Amino acid sequence: MNKLPIHYFLSLVIAVFGVVYSQQSAAESSTPNPSVTLAELSEPLVGANLRKMPALVERLELEAGTTALPVLEALLAGELYYQRSDKRLVRAVSQTEGGFQISDVFSTDALGSVAKKQIRKVKLNNALRVQLRAAIGRLTLLSDDPKLRLTAIENMLKKPDQANLELLQQARAQETDSDIVDLLNEALALNLLIAATDRQPRLQALRELEGSLQPAVRNALQALVALDADAQPLEQDIVVFTSASRLLDKIDGKLGFYAFLETLFFGLSLGSVLLLIATGLAITFGVMGVINMAHGELIMLGAYTTYVVQLLMPNHIEYSLLVAVPAAFLVSGLVGILIERSVIRFLHGRPLETLLATFGVSLILQQAVRSIFSPLNRQVATPEWMSGSLEINSIFSLTYNRLYVFLFALLVFVLLQLILKRTTLGLNVRAVSQNRSMAKAMGVKTDWVDAMTFGLGSGVAGLAGVALSQLTNVGPNLGQAYIIDSFMVVVFGGVGNLWGTLVAGLSLGVFTKFLEPATGAVMAKILVLVFIVLFIQKRPRGLFPQQGRAAE
Amino acid sequence: MNTRKLMSTALLAVGGAVLSASLYAADTIKVGVLHSLSGTMAISETTLKDTVLMMIEDQNKKGGLLGKKLEPVVVDPASNWPLFAEKTRELLSQEEVDVIFGCWTSVSRKSVLPVIEELNGLLFYPVQYEGEESSKNVFYTGAAPNQQAIPAVDYLMNELDVKRWVLAGTDYVYPRTTNKVLEAYLKAKGVADKDIMINYTPFGHSDWQSIVADVKKFGSEGKKTAVVSTINGDANVPFYKELGNQGISAEDIPVVAFSVGEEELSGIDTKPLVGHLAAWNYFQSVESDENDEFIAKWKKYIKDDKRVTNDPMEATYIGFNMWVAAVEKAGTTDVDAVEQAMIGITTPNLTGGTAVMNRNHHLSKPVLIGEIQADGQFEVVSETMGVVPGDAWSDYLPGSKDIVADWVTPIRCGNFNAKTAKCSGQNM
Numbered sequence: 001m002n003k004l005p006i007h008y009f010l011s012l013v014i015a016v017f018g019v020v021y022s023q024q025s026a027a028e029s030s031t032p033n034p035s036v037t038l039a040e041l042s043e044p045l046v047g048a049n050l051r052k053m054p055a056l057v058e059r060l061e062l063e064a065g066t067t068a069l070p071v072l073e074a075l076l077a078g079e080l081y082y083q084r085s086d087k088r089l090v091r092a093v094s095q096t097e098g099g100f101q102i103s104d105v106f107s108t109d110a111l112g113s114v115a116k117k118q119i120r121k122v123k124l125n126n127a128l129r130v131q132l133r134a135a136i137g138r139l140t141l142l143s144d145d146p147k148l149r150l151t152a153i154e155n156m157l158k159k160p161d162q163a164n165l166e167l168l169q170q171a172r173a174q175e176t177d178s179d180i181v182d183l184l185n186e187a188l189a190l191n192l193l194i195a196a197t198d199r200q201p202r203l204q205a206l207r208e209l210e211g212s213l214q215p216a217v218r219n220a221l222q223a224l225v226a227l228d229a230d231a232q233p234l235e236q237d238i239v240v241f242t243s244a245s246r247l248l249d250k251i252d253g254k255l256g257f258y259a260f261l262e263t264l265f266f267g268l269s270l271g272s273v274l275l276l277i278a279t280g281l282a283i284t285f286g287v288m289g290v291i292n293m294a295h296g297e298l299i300m301l302g303a304y305t306t307y308v309v310q311l312l313m314p315n316h317i318e319y320s321l322l323v324a325v326p327a328a329f330l331v332s333g334l335v336g337i338l339i340e341r342s343v344i345r346f347l348h349g350r351p352l353e354t355l356l357a358t359f360g361v362s363l364i365l366q367q368a369v370r371s372i373f374s375p376l377n378r379q380v381a382t383p384e385w386m387s388g389s390l391e392i393n394s395i396f397s398l399t400y401n402r403l404y405v406f407l408f409a410l411l412v413f414v415l416l417q418l419i420l421k422r423t424t425l426g427l428n429v430r431a432v433s434q435n436r437s438m439a440k441a442m443g444v445k446t447d448w449v450d451a452m453t454f455g456l457g458s459g460v461a462g463l464a465g466v467a468l469s470q471l472t473n474v475g476p477n478l479g480q481a482y483i484i485d486s487f488m489v490v491v492f493g494g495v496g497n498l499w500g501t502l503v504a505g506l507s508l509g510v511f512t513k514f515l516e517p518a519t520g521a522v523m524a525k526i527l528v529l530v531f532i533v534l535f536i537q538k539r540p541r542g543l544f545p546q547q548g549r550a551a552e
Numbered sequence: 553m554n555t556r557k558l559m560s561t562a563l564l565a566v567g568g569a570v571l572s573a574s575l576y577a578a579d580t581i582k583v584g585v586l587h588s589l590s591g592t593m594a595i596s597e598t599t600l601k602d603t604v605l606m607m608i609e610d611q612n613k614k615g616g617l618l619g620k621k622l623e624p625v626v627v628d629p630a631s632n633w634p635l636f637a638e639k640t641r642e643l644l645s646q647e648e649v650d651v652i653f654g655c656w657t658s659v660s661r662k663s664v665l666p667v668i669e670e671l672n673g674l675l676f677y678p679v680q681y682e683g684e685e686s687s688k689n690v691f692y693t694g695a696a697p698n699q700q701a702i703p704a705v706d707y708l709m710n711e712l713d714v715k716r717w718v719l720a721g722t723d724y725v726y727p728r729t730t731n732k733v734l735e736a737y738l739k740a741k742g743v744a745d746k747d748i749m750i751n752y753t754p755f756g757h758s759d760w761q762s763i764v765a766d767v768k769k770f771g772s773e774g775k776k777t778a779v780v781s782t783i784n785g786d787a788n789v790p791f792y793k794e795l796g797n798q799g800i801s802a803e804d805i806p807v808v809a810f811s812v813g814e815e816e817l818s819g820i821d822t823k824p825l826v827g828h829l830a831a832w833n834y835f836q837s838v839e840s841d842e843n844d845e846f847i848a849k850w851k852k853y854i855k856d857d858k859r860v861t862n863d864p865m866e867a868t869y870i871g872f873n874m875w876v877a878a879v880e881k882a883g884t885t886d887v888d889a890v891e892q893a894m895i896g897i898t899t900p901n902l903t904g905g906t907a908v909m910n911r912n913h914h915l916s917k918p919v920l921i922g923e924i925q926a927d928g929q930f931e932v933v934s935e936t937m938g939v940v941p942g943d944a945w946s947d948y949l950p951g952s953k954d955i956v957a958d959w960v961t962p963i964r965c966g967n968f969n970a971k972t973a974k975c976s977g978q979n980m
Contacts, residue, residue: 078925126802127711129803223774262765266762399797471790473790481756
């Protein structure tokens with residue numbers, strides 16, 4: 001904010017003189033001024049440029065009080081427009097079929113829909129959004145909705161400001177919800193710690209802040225324990241200094257612990273992506289021994305299937321992924337079977353030719369997608385339930401999309417194990433991979449089993465595509481980006497061993513993420529590759545080599 | 553198609569090919585288009601190929617140039633940097649084109665450079681780049697760092713009061729050089745070392761979890777923090793997604809990007825990105841008559857009402873119009889004559905102003921800062937007064953402070969040291 005609103009200054013001065021006056025000023029600032037109507041106050045917003053906006057918003061907050069909330073909220077949401085014809089302020093929400101649905105911003109009466117040309121937006125930028133959020137926070141701190149109060153306090157905690165002190169005290173006196181009371185106490189203690197000069201209230205505040213993980217608290221503490229040029233504490237009161245530094249140490253300890261947990265989660269989540277993309281390959285390459293360079297493109301097809309499914313059900317994005325999972329499995333699986341029947345089966349036992357042929361197939365698939373869907377990336381929407389994060393506390397949260405992908409990877413892995421261990425198909429697959437001619441002699445249709453196995457592996461690649469569509473770009477190059485990684489995991493884990501793939505995927509993910517902070521992303525990638533090269537030199541069969549007769 | 557028709561078409565085609573070899577050489581002016589149509593860069597470059605083709609079609613409707621029709625020669629360097637050099641050689645020595653519009657990445661331009669200088673061709677390069685270059689045979693119609701990066705940083709510093717800086721980029725020549733310029737600039741403005749964090753990631757990076765967490769930590773230490781992003785192409789989408797998921801909004805930590813335009817945003821849901829910034833010389837949302845006309849023409853040409861326009865397209869538009877004007881002025885397509893005629897040429901840009909080609913082969917352009925909107929467009933929040941002339945050699949790097957590029961006699965040098973009054977060839 002460039003200019004401090006006048007009432008900040010006012011209440012700051014008044015706060016020094018006593019609480020009675022300041023409460024009066026707080027009361028004044030939220031009482032509507034009856035002589036000017038809200039409509040008159042809002043009118044200058046029409047066509048105002050960005051330089052004038054902060055003053056207009058401030059005036060709205062001070063003079064219209066809580067009645068200004070609908071206008072301020074519409075403005076913050078970027079939905080405040082005015083009609084070109086009569087300069088009337090409206091709230092406009094864009095419609096999926098084009099145009100805008102407009103309503104009166106004061107009375108919320110619906111006014112029908114208009115074309116984009118008929119209305120213009122009231123200007124808004126970042127600085128203004130910050131100001132609006134603070135203003136709405138002050139106006140809703142005493143609202144009836146506990147959710148609004150909670151957001152308001154969280155906002156105030158982010159930026160401790162003495163001007164909010166009396167408002168917070170007022171809110172504290174009325175609050176009944178215990179969670180909000182805790183948060184309010186934290187905010188009050190923080191303000192007290194920054195403002196107070198006597199030892200007792202400051203120690204009291206420090207005691208209150210015990211266990212708080214808010215970044216603002218840590219910043220305040222760091223300011224307290226700052227040293228001057230001679231490494232002497234700047235803080236005069238040594239008792240306050242020592243208890244502040246003790247508290248800071250405690251917080252830093254906790255921060256370190258959560259940072260470790262966070263890195264572990266990042267690693268497991270990267271690992272689960274590696275696991276997903278490698279599981280399909282572990283079947284086609286590991287079990288069947290086919291070097292399939294088109295594996296990445298089968299993943300890409302899965303991602304594009306998700307895109308097509310979303311195109312087909314535009315009004316049910318929330319459920320689209322549930323449909324996309326089986327659809328992608330089928331599409332990639334069928335394409336896989338087609339590749340196996342038309343190319344790979346003629347190249348049995350000739351790895352070099354298989355490699356070249358499947359590489360050719362991968363280029364064909366890429367260019368096909370480029371011609372059908374255009375070379376541009378396609379937009380795959382993320383359903384509501386996969387966005388945002390699960391907040392454990394104020395510094396540690398798990399993003400939902402990663403969490404779901406992690407669970408999905410494990411689920412796919414378990415299902416695949418069940419298929420291989422518990423079904424006739426699985427039995428046949430294992431039989432053929434152990435001894436082809438013997439299996440044939442026992443009446444197993446090896447041709448059919450080959451096609452099914454390849455289809456299964458390709459289908460799983462399709463599933464990986466669905467997951468990746470939520471994490472990265474859906475474009476023709478999607479597959480290329482992951483093919484090296486998937487071979488890396490399978491070779492590291494041990495060819496022909498699904499458990500090896502699981503351990504290799506997860507451990508490589510965790511390893512990379514613990515390296516990254518120290519070395520940077522580029523170097524971490526190189527180091528992981530170097531590590532694998534060295535490891536393969538020592539143990540050419542990977543982490544868990546196949547043993548016994550299966551190894552032949 | 554029946555058999556007879558097919559045969560006559562085939563005959564015609566053969567006859568046409570024989571004739572064209574002798575006729576076209578005299579009757580048309582050949583325009584080379586050197587943009588990747590496959591591989592990683594196809595996503596950005598195909599649009600520019602279509603833009604050039606649209607401009608050529610348009611010019612031919614107006615009666616061509618010097619009484620001749622323009623004939624496009626499109627080649628596909630397939631995002632493969634050495635292939636760019638080979639295709640340039642093919643265009644210049646086999647097809648004998650009079651001008652080339654092409655390249656996107658700096659590495660592709662660097663690989664074209666020796667060939668185009670050796671064969672004395674003419675290249676129009678339409679993308680913002682890191683500077684530190686000026687060739688006699690290249691006209692740079694995109695932004696130099698002082699027309700994009702520096703004004704963006706100024707905006708953050710003055711308007712948003714940013715005190716801590718994260719310079720995040722993809723690991724290649726453009727981000728590395730730009731960040732070097734920016735780091736020197738920030739330090740000159742009194743920013744301390746510990747308030748600058750520099751981070752590089754590989755091409756197409758998709759796992760941004762730990763980097764975004766680092767940025768969050770870096771930004772939570774009480775001072776206003778911003779990210780200056782030179783992250784290239786595709787990698788931006790997962791980066792912004794991760795920012796949204798970890799709850800970092802533009803109000804907490806704004807990101808200003810130099811490689812994110814309307815085209816890149818058309819591939820993602822922009823609601824969580826509202827308020828993040830981009831610095832360009834053109835936005836589709838700018839209101840001007842030229843722009844309205846250009847957008848309408850583009851949508852009609854590409855037959856898609858949803859397609860967007862972006863800054864490199866404007867740079868292509870300006871470059872093409874300037875070349876046409878210069879050829880008309882020189883009365884010939886001869887490279888040396890056109891090169892001299894280009895200097896000082898003015899054409900209208902799409903933001904309602906005028907583009908001027910300066911003596912250093914760079915343009916004067918307005919600099920716009922825009923905020924991302926929920927509909928994938930930008931809203932201009934800041935604009936420079938008038939146009940900024942492009943500076944080929946940055947004033948903030950120790951090695952290039954004294955160097956100027958000036959292609960007018962008596963200097964005629966792309967790398968002229970003003971202190972020692974010596975010319976060290978065209979490039980570094």
